[in-house]
Amino acid sequence: MGDLIDATGLPTELGAVDYLLHRGEANPRTRSGIMGVELLDTTPDWNRFRSLFENVSRRVLRLRQKVVVPTLPTAAPRWVVDPDFNLDFHVRRLRVPEPGGLREVLDLAEVSLQSPLDIQRPLWSATLVEGLAGGRAATMLHLSHAVTDGVGGAAMFGQIYDLERDPPARAMPPQPVPQDLSSNDLMRDGINHLPAAVLGGTRDVLLGTLWAATRTVRDPLSAVAGVIGYVRSGARVMSQAAEPSPLLRRRSLSSRTQALDIRLADLHRAAKAGGGSINDAYLAALSGALGRYHRALGVPIATLPMAIPVNLRAEADPAGGNRFTGVNLAAPIGVADPVERMKRIRAQMTQRREEPAMDVIGSVAPLLSVFPTPVLEKMTESVVAADVQASNVAFYPGDTYIAGAKVLRHYGIGPLPGVAMMVVLISRGGECTITVRYDRAAVRDEKLFGTCLVQGFDEVLALAGDPVPRCVAASFESDAES
Numbered sequence: 001m002g003d004l005i006d007a008t009g010l011p012t013e014l015g016a017v018d019y020l021l022h023r024g025e026a027n028p029r030t031r032s033g034i035m036g037v038e039l040l041d042t043t044p045d046w047n048r049f050r051s052l053f054e055n056v057s058r059r060v061l062r063l064r065q066k067v068v069v070p071t072l073p074t075a076a077p078r079w080v081v082d083p084d085f086n087l088d089f090h091v092r093r094l095r096v097p098e099p100g101g102l103r104e105v106l107d108l109a110e111v112s113l114q115s116p117l118d119i120q121r122p123l124w125s126a127t128l129v130e131g132l133a134g135g136r137a138a139t140m141l142h143l144s145h146a147v148t149d150g151v152g153g154a155a156m157f158g159q160i161y162d163l164e165r166d167p168p169a170r171a172m173p174p175q176p177v178p179q180d181l182s183s184n185d186l187m188r189d190g191i192n193h194l195p196a197a198v199l200g201g202t203r204d205v206l207l208g209t210l211w212a213a214t215r216t217v218r219d220p221l222s223a224v225a226g227v228i229g230y231v232r233s234g235a236r237v238m239s240q241a242a243e244p245s246p247l248l249r250r251r252s253l254s255s256r257t258q259a260l261d262i263r264l265a266d267l268h269r270a271a272k273a274g275g276g277s278i279n280d281a282y283l284a285a286l287s288g289a290l291g292r293y294h295r296a297l298g299v300p301i302a303t304l305p306m307a308i309p310v311n312l313r314a315e316a317d318p319a320g321g322n323r324f325t326g327v328n329l330a331a332p333i334g335v336a337d338p339v340e341r342m343k344r345i346r347a348q349m350t351q352r353r354e355e356p357a358m359d360v361i362g363s364v365a366p367l368l369s370v371f372p373t374p375v376l377e378k379m380t381e382s383v384v385a386a387d388v389q390a391s392n393v394a395f396y397p398g399d400t401y402i403a404g405a406k407v408l409r410h411y412g413i414g415p416l417p418g419v420a421m422m423v424v425l426i427s428r429g430g431e432c433t434i435t436v437r438y439d440r441a442a443v444r445d446e447k448l449f450g451t452c453l454v455q456g457f458d459e460v461l462a463l464a465g466d467p468v469p470r471c472v473a474a475s476f477e478s479d480a481e482s
Contacts, residue, residue, distance in 0.1 A: 022146035032145035044403035075190025083178035099133030156319035242303040242330035248420035252441035266469035284341035289456025291333035302334035307386035395428035
């Protein structure tokens with residue numbers, strides 16, 4: 001049937017990885033919700049805030065689209081403009097007991113992330129949190145990973161923000177045309193197009209087979225070696241990089257989030273002093289924090305498995321959908337020297353990025369997407385090869401505003417797909433935030449872990465020299481003094 005495109009340039013069919021993430025919404029252990037928590041310098045006017053999302057939802061169709069899955073798998077699931085779209089279901093407001101701080105907002109974020117998104121509606125919500133100290137407010141933008149990844153989200157939702165506090169009023173775009181497409185309709189549409197799809201697929205298979213056969217006849221040893229090499233590369237990509245931590249092995253449905261604030265310039269200076277990138281410094285600091293935590297509890301280990309999402313999105317790619325793969329590292333948490341940790345992390349990242357089968361998950365996703373849900377969930381549980389996932393997303397370099405309020409900080413909170421913790425670095429407006437969401441069954445001594453987290457990042461920041469910069473443990477402070 002071809003790759004269908006909507007009026008904004010986004011594909012209307014879900015890719016295989018997107019559909020896998022969509023299916024995961026039904027299970028609390030595989031739920032893929034991601035969230036951006038933004039601290040604002042003032043409380044925006046509610047009507048202006050709501051009108052902003054009315055406007056943007058007419059420009060960014062994903063905010064008005066739901067997923068329709070065919071009754072039988074005769075066609076790919078499809079994004080369609082929801083004929084029953086109700087903005088008030090998605091844009092909400094609430095108030096915390098005054099004077100509230102970031103801790104209260106992060107606790108609210110946990111409740112939202114642990115609650116299922118309604119898969120019969122567009123997969124997002126935006127909540128304005130009022131009642132913070134000093135007249136401040138916060139926003140919580142909750143989004144299913146089936147819609148897009150972190151990098152795509154930064155591009156897709158950029159229209160929410162202004163570059164000045166009181167810009168000229170935006171013209172209200174026309175209402176998107178609703179699509180009343182049922183699961184049975186999509187199934188019948190797939191059946192009607194099935195002959196052409198089969199013929200087209202058969203043609204592609206025949207051409208591919210002929211090309212492969214010709215190559216094999218011309219150079220059989222090279223062809224066989226190529227297949228073997230790819231299989232071996234795939235095995236290395238999927239293999240567990242290190243033995244799991246004995247401290248972080250337990251899993252539950254209870255999670256908590258802690259956060260740190262760092263000046264981007266300080267982290268950049270520390271990275272440069274250590275001979276690495278910001279990402280190297282970030283992962284070295286996180287590894288140092290995990291090493292301190294293990295040693296403090298009397299379980300010193302040399303390495304643990306850490307998964308790093310790697311962006312595969314090209315500049316010309318649309319903002320929707322997921323275009324990333326994962327790199328598995330043996331995080332050197334037992335190495336005392338932060339510079340040496342940076343070197344080891346950099347060497348592993350370089351080696352893994354050069355693997356021919358680095359995007360092996362994307363290659364097998366079409367097959368996985370047709371498996372029955374119980375089988376898929378069991379497979380997911382068995383292939384999780386990391387204790388920790390650590391992501392790094394750059395947002396907007398300058399000041400940004402939402403409905404007249406300046407965004408002071410942006411905290412990224414990711415899902416916990418079978419791992420003990422998800423760590424997200426967000427750089428935005430000259431600031432960095434490190435947000436750690438962890439399974440409370442895995443991290444049993446939360447106060448100790450918070451202390452180790454600060455110490456791990458302070459150790460790396462100290463490489464920047466005099467005066468020694470420090471991070472701030474945002475989770476444990478009232479924002480009234482910030």
